[in-house]
Amino acid sequence: MIELGDITPHNVKQLKKLNSVIFPVSYNEKFYKDVLTSGDYAKFAFYNDIIVGGVCCRVDSSDNRRRLYIMTLGCLAAYRCLGIGTVMLKHVLKLAETDGHIDSVYLHVQINNDTAMAFYKNFGFEVIETKSSYYKRIEPSDAYVLEKKLK
Amino acid sequence: MPSQLPPKENNLFKRVVKCYEQKQYKNGLKFAKQILSTPKYADHGETLAMKGLILNCLGKKEEAFDLVRRGLRNDLKSQVCWHVFGLLQRSEKKYDEAIKCYRNALKWDKDNLQILRDLSLLQIQMRDLEGYRDTRYQLLKLRPGQRASWIGYSMACHLLEDFDTALAVLEEYRKTQEVKSYDYEFSEFLLYQNSVYREAGRNKDCLEHLEKYEKQICDQVSIMEVKAIVSYNLGLKDKAEKYYRQLIDRNPSNNDYYTGLVKVLELSTDEMMANLYSEFVEKYKYSHAPKLLRLQVTSGDTFKRYVGDYIKHALRRGSPPLFLNIRPLLKDKTKAKIIEELVLDYSHNLKNHSKLLTDDENKEPPTTYLWTLFFLAQYYDHFRKLDVAMKYVEEVLDHTPTLIEGYTLQAKIYKHADNLQLAAKLMDEARSLDTADRYINSKSAKYQLKIDNIEKAEETCAMFTREGVSAIENLNEMQCMWFQTECAASFLRQGKIGEALKKCHEIDKHFTDIIEDQFDFHTYCMRKMTLKAYISMLRMEDILRSHPFYFKCAVLAIQAYVSLHDNPITETEEDTEVNSDGLTAKELKKLKSKQRRAKKKAELKEEKKADSKDTNDKKKADDNAEPKLDPKKLVQIPDPLDQAIKFLRPLQDWSAETIDTHLYAFDIYYRKGKYLLMLQSLKRARNIDSQNPQLHINIVKFALAVKAKADLNKAVSQVVETELEVLLEGMKLQEFNDNFIERNKNSIAHQSAGAEALNILNPSASDRVLQLCCNLSYDHIETELPVCAKVYKNLQKDTFGKVPESVIETYRKSCSQLFPLAAVFQDNQTASETNEVVSSLSELSVK
Ligand SMILES: CC(C)(COP(=O)(O)OP(=O)(O)OC[C@H]1O[C@@H](n2cnc3c(N)ncnc32)[C@H](O)[C@@H]1OP(=O)(O)O)[C@@H](O)C(=O)NCCC(=O)NCCS
Numbered sequence: 001m002i003e004l005g006d007i008t009p010h011n012v013k014q015l016k017k018l019n020s021v022i023f024p025v026s027y028n029e030k031f032y033k034d035v036l037t038s039g040d041y042a043k044f045a046f047y048n049d050i051i052v053g054g055v056c057c058r059v060d061s062s063d064n065r066r067r068l069y070i071m072t073l074g075c076l077a078a079y080r081c082l083g084i085g086t087v088m089l090k091h092v093l094k095l096a097e098t099d100g101h102i103d104s105v106y107l108h109v110q111i112n113n114d115t116a117m118a119f120y121k122n123f124g125f126e127v128i129e130t131k132s133s134y135y136k137r138i139e140p141s142d143a144y145v146l147e148k149k150l151k
Numbered sequence: 152m153p154s155q156l157p158p159k160e161n162n163l164f165k166r167v168v169k170c171y172e173q174k175q176y177k178n179g180l181k182f183a184k185q186i187l188s189t190p191k192y193a194d195h196g197e198t199l200a201m202k203g204l205i206l207n208c209l210g211k212k213e214e215a216f217d218l219v220r221r222g223l224r225n226d227l228k229s230q231v232c233w234h235v236f237g238l239l240q241r242s243e244k245k246y247d248e249a250i251k252c253y254r255n256a257l258k259w260d261k262d263n264l265q266i267l268r269d270l271s272l273l274q275i276q277m278r279d280l281e282g283y284r285d286t287r288y289q290l291l292k293l294r295p296g297q298r299a300s301w302i303g304y305s306m307a308c309h310l311l312e313d314f315d316t317a318l319a320v321l322e323e324y325r326k327t328q329e330v331k332s333y334d335y336e337f338s339e340f341l342l343y344q345n346s347v348y349r350e351a352g353r354n355k356d357c358l359e360h361l362e363k364y365e366k367q368i369c370d371q372v373s374i375m376e377v378k379a380i381v382s383y384n385l386g387l388k389d390k391a392e393k394y395y396r397q398l399i400d401r402n403p404s405n406n407d408y409y410t411g412l413v414k415v416l417e418l419s420t421d422e423m424m425a426n427l428y429s430e431f432v433e434k435y436k437y438s439h440a441p442k443l444l445r446l447q448v449t450s451g452d453t454f455k456r457y458v459g460d461y462i463k464h465a466l467r468r469g470s471p472p473l474f475l476n477i478r479p480l481l482k483d484k485t486k487a488k489i490i491e492e493l494v495l496d497y498s499h500n501l502k503n504h505s506k507l508l509t510d511d512e513n514k515e516p517p518t519t520y521l522w523t524l525f526f527l528a529q530y531y532d533h534f535r536k537l538d539v540a541m542k543y544v545e546e547v548l549d550h551t552p553t554l555i556e557g558y559t560l561q562a563k564i565y566k567h568a569d570n571l572q573l574a575a576k577l578m579d580e581a582r583s584l585d586t587a588d589r590y591i592n593s594k595s596a597k598y599q600l601k602i603d604n605i606e607k608a609e610e611t612c613a614m615f616t617r618e619g620v621s622a623i624e625n626l627n628e629m630q631c632m633w634f635q636t637e638c639a640a641s642f643l644r645q646g647k648i649g650e651a652l653k654k655c656h657e658i659d660k661h662f663t664d665i666i667e668d669q670f671d672f673h674t675y676c677m678r679k680m681t682l683k684a685y686i687s688m689l690r691m692e693d694i695l696r697s698h699p700f701y702f703k704c705a706v707l708a709i710q711a712y713v714s715l716h717d718n719p720i721t722e723t724e725e726d727t728e729v730n731s732d733g734l735t736a737k738e739l740k741k742l743k744s745k746q747r748r749a750k751k752k753a754e755l756k757e758e759k760k761a762d763s764k765d766t767n768d769k770k771k772a773d774d775n776a777e778p779k780l781d782p783k784k785l786v787q788i789p790d791p792l793d794q795a796i797k798f799l800r801p802l803q804d805w806s807a808e809t810i811d812t813h814l815y816a817f818d819i820y821y822r823k824g825k826y827l828l829m830l831q832s833l834k835r836a837r838n839i840d841s842q843n844p845q846l847h848i849n850i851v852k853f854a855l856a857v858k859a860k861a862d863l864n865k866a867v868s869q870v871v872e873t874e875l876e877v878l879l880e881g882m883k884l885q886e887f888n889d890n891f892i893e894r895n896k897n898s899i900a901h902q903s904a905g906a907e908a909l910n911i912l913n914p915s916a917s918d919r920v921l922q923l924c925c926n927l928s929y930d931h932i933e934t935e936l937p938v939c940a941k942v943y944k945n946l947q948k949d950t951f952g953k954v955p956e957s958v959i960e961t962y963r964k965s966c967s968q969l970f971p972l973a974a975v976f977q978d979n980q981t982a983s984e985t986n987e988v989v990s991s992l993s994e995l996s997v998k
Binding site: 021049 | 516517518520521550551552553583584585586
């Protein structure tokens, strides 16, 4: 029922649709251009053959560390709590593991997003930092940095 | 002039022929020159002819015809000259002429196999069936050892319905065949032979033949199907039942097998049928056919239970064709109501409990709810409750904004609501979500054409057409008729009659080409033994222009020509080519200036294109022998109505059961003043639907025309008088109209037709006319948008007499309340708001 699929130039507009209803932040053209070249790091989630979710991440090599950063991971409201988020997150964790040189997986979560917090904590993520005024146009503007160490 | 050459020259001549056959045209010409340069043989007919033939192959048509004619004149008794002349005519597609040439050639060489074969091809192509039979007989006599001889002759007899001869010849041939274990060609032959038995009505022979040769026939399904039908025809019920059951077992999704079985078992009541279908529903759990058939013959609570099961299952599976399967049931109002209530109940339960029924055990996945909403949107769209449909489709897209079908459905609803701008926008939105889907790509192009955005439509199609050629050219090459038809309709709306006609002629040419293309199959099929397919191809080609695509194209062409007749375009005003039909003077002026501007722009663009084109392209254009259709020339014709008749004829021949055929015929003949033909079209239309609104208006117009015409020929006038009485059902004209209005009280289409007729009959009765045509209090008026839009346009066109602005404005306002989405009824402000929505839509989606 739940499957992951490729994001291609043919269907990338579906990702825009998804993100525009799932996230309060909007992403620029460059984001979508990069997605097309990121292979397994960007995936759609299909539920009964319909695109209902998407995950996009990238390798972050700053500070002499190799980390996997989750840029977006979300699914349509009507399709939550069905395990779709789990499938996407597991995919990310597996990518990180197979890479072999990834220290950790991390992401930002708006501090009032209890659902996401509960979701990520379930998988062993921990708050390592609070960034104030991380978001520019939305309230509250603070974000937690969540991380799961692999090594 | 002697036709016989001396040995040396004769040898050269033989080499010319050989070179021609091997396509060594240069050498052929060289040898021919050698003969012709001998003064004594400079006029040698057959050499001249051969030279001409070769030149024709090199594209030098004129010179070729010259030479061949000269050759023929010099040697009228030469089969070679006649044959060559025939070949030239054939290459010009003048088949009748070519046949004559071949016949002349045969006069001088009656057993020439090559000529006989060529002749037979032309004869079957032209459906000169008797000629074909005679030629094939000749060939059979000359070459009894060849398979094609036997098959060809029997096929000719078959087509002439001389079944006995056909069967006798086929049987003779069969006897000569050795039986091998797997021989597909022989299997095809047997099936063909069998089909002739069946067509001859020799059911018993047909069945015996099958039973005897069953083992050698590869196509098992065909065998069973024929066995079932023929057994039934022979009254062998047990056998027929057995075969039908076997067929169903093989393919439980074929409706024909079930209906065949019902016939065999002589099931007369719905209940008996339902029981039979139930048996198969149990047996073939995954097959839709018996379930859907059962829904046709059940009613009340039983129906409710079955249809509920069916729909629930499909909603869970998420099968979009669900509505398509259910749609035939909606003709029955009670069933429609049951379905509506059931699905509304599902949607309610799903929304509140995530269950289809409150006492279901398990929760449903979100997609079940999604498809339930989707179904409801389709349902209400079907019944043109467009506001409700719109509400549901919006819920669909809120629920799952990535569902592409949601956007296409919303586009369709907007189309039905007569807001084509938004419809096109949404269809393009759908397209952009999956640019690899050609179906949606085409849909989007089609919707662009509906808003007369031909350029965008072309751009859209170009994403899939071959690179390097313009999409328009490529689509023409690929005989993409839906595209060309929509283009024609758009040009016609824009008043670009010439362009519209160009498209219509291009489509017409596709049909001609398809008929032309048969040529290749006459020999191919015979060689490959695909005889049954061949026969059905011939029969299909015979009625090719009965195709709905042709109908659409012909109707557009007729409308274009009729409007040309009404508003001829002279050379001086060619650039003001407008269809003034239905436009006010102001609008006309605006349109004309708009067209002038557009034309200038187009010309500029054209110039640019021409500049950038390299010489290569030009050469290609030269090679293209087909004369290009020129929109300007197409409108400058003296006889538009006669041109219209050319498109009408095939409709009269092949689409006579469609009332529009006869309504258009009337339009043409009325303008031509042909009373008997008008009468004929009226009578034919009346036989289809005596209460058709347009027919009613036509009858009134006809009656008045007859009255006004004093100098009708006596005999004609007598016929017309008598028949007119029949048309008017013995009533006076006024009474006839009153009666029509009274009889069709509840139909807005009829009432407005009555009003139109009343205005023609009595222009001073305007109060009553307006009362009739502006009335909007009917049951289900919300489903009558097309008629209301037509009435509104007719009000502006003075079809109902001179109508005060205020009346028109009141009508518009009432309609805009009834049809809030419809663009026609929107005032300027709402229209510009729509435009804003249109432009903001694209931004929204990229947010
Ligand atoms: C966070 C999100 C991706 C979870 O997706 P999902 O498909 O609903 O998650 P799953 O069904 O796989 O849930 C997995 C587990 O997460 C936890 N969880 C998910 N949603 C929860 C909620 N609303 N409250 C509490 N726990 C929750 C549960 O423990 C759940 O396990 P369970 O169902 O066995 O109890 C989804 O809610 C979402 O798209 N939110 C909006 C986008 C977003 O905020 N993304 C995070 C920033 S990148």
